[in-house]
Amino acid sequence: MLIVGCGDVGLRVAHALPARVRVVALTSSPQRLPILRALGITPLLADLDVPATLQRLAGLCQRVIHLAPPPAQGWGDPRTLALTRVLRRRSKPDVMVYGSTSGVYGDCQGEVVDETRAPGADSPRAQRRLDAENALRFLGRSDGVRASILRIPGIYAVDRADGTPRARLLKGTPVLQTADDVYTNHIQADDLARACLAALWRGKPQRIYNVNDDTRLKMGDYFDLAADLYGLPRPPRVPRSTARDQLPLLLLSFMSESRRMDNTRLKQELRLRLRYPTAGDGLRGMAGAVAIAAIRSNAIRP
Numbered sequence: 001m002l003i004v005g006c007g008d009v010g011l012r013v014a015h016a017l018p019a020r021v022r023v024v025a026l027t028s029s030p031q032r033l034p035i036l037r038a039l040g041i042t043p044l045l046a047d048l049d050v051p052a053t054l055q056r057l058a059g060l061c062q063r064v065i066h067l068a069p070p071p072a073q074g075w076g077d078p079r080t081l082a083l084t085r086v087l088r089r090r091s092k093p094d095v096m097v098y099g100s101t102s103g104v105y106g107d108c109q110g111e112v113v114d115e116t117r118a119p120g121a122d123s124p125r126a127q128r129r130l131d132a133e134n135a136l137r138f139l140g141r142s143d144g145v146r147a148s149i150l151r152i153p154g155i156y157a158v159d160r161a162d163g164t165p166r167a168r169l170l171k172g173t174p175v176l177q178t179a180d181d182v183y184t185n186h187i188q189a190d191d192l193a194r195a196c197l198a199a200l201w202r203g204k205p206q207r208i209y210n211v212n213d214d215t216r217l218k219m220g221d222y223f224d225l226a227a228d229l230y231g232l233p234r235p236p237r238v239p240r241s242t243a244r245d246q247l248p249l250l251l252l253s254f255m256s257e258s259r260r261m262d263n264t265r266l267k268q269e270l271r272l273r274l275r276y277p278t279a280g281d282g283l284r285g286m287a288g289a290v291a292i293a294a295i296r297s298n299a300i301r302p
Contacts, residue, residue: 001017001021001022001023001024001061001062001063001064001065001200002024002025002026002044002057002060002061002063002064002065002093003023003024003025003026003041003064003065003067004025004026004048004064004065004066004067004068004083005026005066005067005068005069005099006025006026006027006036006041006067007067008157008160008161008163008189009067009099009155009189009192009193009196010025010065010067011039012189012190012192012193013065013193013196013197014039014040014041015039015193016190016193016194016197017197022042023040023041023042024041024042024043024044024060024061025041025042025043025044026044026046026048026057026068027043027044027045027046028045028046028047028048028049030045033045044056044057044060048068048079048080048082048083049071049078049079051082051085051086054082054083054086055086057083057086057087058086058087058089058090059089059090059091061093062093062094062095063093063094063095063096063200064087064093064095064096064097065096065097065099065196065200066080066083066096066097066098066099066136067099067196068080068083070128070129070131070132071128073124074124074128075124075127075128075131076127076128076131077128077129077131077132077135079132080098080131080132080135080136081135084135084136084138084139087139087145088139088143092143092144092145093145094145094146095145095146095147095148095200095203096136096139096140096145096146096147096148097147097148097150097196097199097200097203098132098133098136098147098148098149098150099150099152099192099196100129100130100132100133100149100150100151100152101125101126101129101151101152101153102151102152102153102185102210102212102259102261103121103123103125103126103129103257104119104120104121104126104129104130104133104151105117105119105120105121105151105257105259106119106120106121106122106123106126106257107120107122107256107257107258107259108120108257108258108259109258109259110182110183110258110259110260111259111260112259112260112261112262113210113259113260113261113262114210114261114262114264114265115151115207115208115209115210115262115265123253125253133149133208136149137149137206140205140206141206146203146204146205146206147205147206148199148200148203148204148207148208148209149207149208149209150192150195150196150199150209150211151208151209151210151211151261152187152192152211152212153184153185153186153187153211153212153261154184154185154186154187155186155187155188155189155192156186156187156188156189156279156282156283157188157189157190157282158285159189160189163189164226165222165223165226165227165283166226166230166232168223168235169223169226169227169230169232169233169235170232172233172235172236173235173247173251174235174236174237174238174243174246174247175219175220175223175235175236175237175238176219176220176237176238176239176240176243176255177220177237177238177239177240178218178220178237179239180239180240180243181218181219181220181221182218182219182254182255182256182257182258183216183217183218183219183258183259183260184217184218184219184222184254185212185213185215185259185260185261186212186213186215186222186279186282187211187212187213188213188274188275188276188282190275190276191213191272191274191275191276192211194272194275195209195211195266195270195272198266198270198271198272199270202269202270202271203269203270204269207265207269208265209265209266209269209270210261210262210263210265210266211263211266212261212263212266213263213274213276213277213278213279213282214263214274214277214278215278215279215280216260217279219254219255220235220237222279223235225279225280225283226283229283229284240255243255
């Protein structure tokens, strides 16, 4: 199996695989080669931004999980286009899974969103992901590859870089007041890795899956919940009219979209039983892990 974009989630996927599966990971960083080898993964040095380096991927693996992000600029994803072009040569993969973003739906004004809803990508970031989705679905339709598209919201985990709300709570970063607040969606990182594997084995051809838990919380309520569990002050609430002066642009962009994602397909078609069915379940486990880490840190201080 080939993992393209073997970062945090890709490593979780590799760890969850049976030992008999040979895992090949594409990386553009020579520094990651010994790290991947130490984890029992065969590294392949190549760069999605340099298509000529991808030739060894042709006919290499029967199954592909593509988790690499698009470039940071532009409206398209030339990386995914280059990948699909090389995979069409020689023997094509049987199955491909792509990790996209729920941002392709755009602002749904708090409505419940299932996979039949037409995309409303209204930002370059979301449009790049939609372009990648289209490239994968074209590969599936034209070459008989069973391609699954996973639309992923916010990912959290205590052992993931920036994977908890704790740092933001400690900074006292404001959230929107209730009248202006937006619905937000989440998935715990290990559940996301399991969803990737479920789609690999059970996904239907050219099928889209929302990969989120059962939580229906507004963003401010999510951070209030985390603050209570961590024993930290709740974040201040501000009106949208003043938020532009207090929040970074990227965070503001997330606060401009509101939707409640439906995960029925994930549970019925992929038959995935979430280990962390709500953000509360995941945050409670994370709060315990943070507390243990703090105790250990204090215990080793001179």
